[in-house]
Amino acid sequence: MLYTSTRDKNVKVSSAEAIAQGISKDGGLFVPTEIPAISKEFIDSLVPLSYIERAKKILALYLTDYTAEELDMCVSGAYAEGKFSSEKVSPIKRTADGKNILELWRGPTCAFKDMALQLLPYLLTTAAKKTVADKTIVILVATSGDTGKAALEGFKDVPGTKIMVFYPNDGVSPMQKLQMTTQAGENVAVCAINGNFDDAQNGVKAIFTDKQVAAKLDEKGMMFSSANSINWGRLVPQIVYYISAYCDLIENGTIKNGEEMNVVVPTGNFGNILAAYYAKKMGVPTGKLICASNANNVLTDFLKTGVYDRNRSFYTTTSPSMDILISSNLERLLFHLADENDATIREWMGQLSKDGKYEICDGVKAKIAELFDAGCCDDEGTAATIKEYFDKGYLCDTHTAVAVKVYDEYVEATGDKRETVIASTANPYKFSAAVLKAVKGEIPADADEFEQVDLLKEATGEECPAQLATLKGKTPRFTDCCNKEDMVNMVYNMLGI
Numbered sequence: 001m002l003y004t005s006t007r008d009k010n011v012k013v014s015s016a017e018a019i020a021q022g023i024s025k026d027g028g029l030f031v032p033t034e035i036p037a038i039s040k041e042f043i044d045s046l047v048p049l050s051y052i053e054r055a056k057k058i059l060a061l062y063l064t065d066y067t068a069e070e071l072d073m074c075v076s077g078a079y080a081e082g083k084f085s086s087e088k089v090s091p092i093k094r095t096a097d098g099k100n101i102l103e104l105w106r107g108p109t110c111a112f113k114d115m116a117l118q119l120l121p122y123l124l125t126t127a128a129k130k131t132v133a134d135k136t137i138v139i140l141v142a143t144s145g146d147t148g149k150a151a152l153e154g155f156k157d158v159p160g161t162k163i164m165v166f167y168p169n170d171g172v173s174p175m176q177k178l179q180m181t182t183q184a185g186e187n188v189a190v191c192a193i194n195g196n197f198d199d200a201q202n203g204v205k206a207i208f209t210d211k212q213v214a215a216k217l218d219e220k221g222m223m224f225s226s227a228n229s230i231n232w233g234r235l236v237p238q239i240v241y242y243i244s245a246y247c248d249l250i251e252n253g254t255i256k257n258g259e260e261m262n263v264v265v266p267t268g269n270f271g272n273i274l275a276a277y278y279a280k281k282m283g284v285p286t287g288k289l290i291c292a293s294n295a296n297n298v299l300t301d302f303l304k305t306g307v308y309d310r311n312r313s314f315y316t317t318t319s320p321s322m323d324i325l326i327s328s329n330l331e332r333l334l335f336h337l338a339d340e341n342d343a344t345i346r347e348w349m350g351q352l353s354k355d356g357k358y359e360i361c362d363g364v365k366a367k368i369a370e371l372f373d374a375g376c377c378d379d380e381g382t383a384a385t386i387k388e389y390f391d392k393g394y395l396c397d398t399h400t401a402v403a404v405k406v407y408d409e410y411v412e413a414t415g416d417k418r419e420t421v422i423a424s425t426a427n428p429y430k431f432s433a434a435v436l437k438a439v440k441g442e443i444p445a446d447a448d449e450f451e452q453v454d455l456l457k458e459a460t461g462e463e464c465p466a467q468l469a470t471l472k473g474k475t476p477r478f479t480d481c482c483n484k485e486d487m488v489n490m491v492y493n494m495l496g497i
């Protein structure tokens with residue numbers, strides 16, 4: 001199977017090349033030239049298998065230039081016993097009122113990003129061996145909090161790689177910041193920027209596509225790649241868990257093979273929900289894809305009106321991993337829905353970067369209306385939802401709460417009774433202050449992050465994952481903070497060039 005660029009259909013690369021490069025030279029994103037179809041029988045055959053075995057079979061459909069041995073090595077390493085705190089890797093919990101919560105945060109950093117970022121280093125180093133032999137891969141990451149830590153953890157001390165993470169200084173939770181600034185590893189660096197996530201993401205994209213910077217790295221035997229969800233190697237592992245969740249619903253008797261499930265996803269960069277779209281297109285019986293946003297509701301408006309307009313206030317919310325006004329992966333969806341017309345995508349993305357705004361054509365609007373529903377929830381609604389579901393027996397984090405709330409409103413508006421999977425994207429202890437406030441109504445003004453952790457434990461009886469609890473008292477290793485104009489110099493510093 002070959003991959004092309006959303007902005008230039010003449011591009012044709014293998015999956016290994018797409019993963020090694022991260023982003024196409026024209027600024028477009030790599031997409032598969034065809035979406036592989038799976039049959040009802042194929043799904044049946046996956047049901048009795050473990051997550052690792054399911055993943056191997058599904059990934060083989062997309063990564064056709066990886067050998068079976070390579071995929072076996074990659075997948076078995078990524079999801080090895082002990083790395084995830086559930087034998088199922090991403091287990092489904094059923095709430096008292098019949099919601100299927102897909103817990104995607106059982107990995108080493110307690111956020112759903114681990115599902116892909118435990119696998120990506122294996123996929124990427126295997127790809128590099130096939131395509132760029134002896135180059136050092138330099139991973140640059142812009143993070144709204146969770147990607148950074150998950151990428152650092154995935155790439156730490158992986159031979160032949162270096163990784164540098166930029167995060168918005170005031171845009172991540174104290175726990176997220178501490179997770180990143182205390183990161184171990186010889187090949188890692190972390191830097192705050194004065195700006196928000198979009199500034200960090202735009203800065204990283206600009207560095208990636210700067211020919212001079214690329215030439216300088218090339219001279220030194222290095223090349224950039226991306227661990228953000230613009231990299232196909234980030235997206236493809238996410239398709240696996242939607243198919244696997246469908247299999248789990250069959251296995252536990254919630255649905256019969258062939259029945260549709262809805263999927264609800266708390267959305268930021270549009271990677272997670274796009275993976276659910278690919279699963280649907282492959283043949284997983286899926287009803288609506290429901291996109292949940294926080295107060296930064298640019299996607300809600302877009303999916304409902306067809307007008308994408310980032311010219312609006314940016315809010316710092318209690319669900320910071322969704323504080324995003326430019327959702328990069330939307331470009332992939334639009335490419336598929338616009339009959340793979342790269343000129344159309346160039347036009348819309350050109351308008352987005354020039355005016356911060358574009359309107360899609362009626363044909364694509366109609367397809368979106370068929371596939372998607374969308375809603376948003378502010379911090380107040382998020383807190384009320386955490387409390388409501390805690391009282392019903394399920395404690396969720398702020399991002400998951402946004403999804404739960406949007407789904408409840410969807411059901412109220414439509415009466416849709418289909419079984420529904422809600423993506424749960426972080427452990428509640430990553431956002432202790434907001435979750436504690438929601439559960440207790442208030443928190444002592446002087447309580448620090450770890451006092452809040454203790455109070456949350458006291459209030460809920462839920463255990464704090466060890467990898468968060470043991471951050472207490474650790475001294476940060478990385479304390480740099482730069483302006484967005486200086487990001488490229490920080491990169492040079494880190495690489496010593």
Ligand SMILES: *Cc1c(COP(=O)(O)O)cnc(C)c1O
Nearest residue numbers: 146268269270271272321425426
């Ligand atoms: C990254 C993240 C999201 C948003 O996911 P996208 O794939 O960027 O849409 C939601 N919740 C949490 C906790 C995250 O870390």
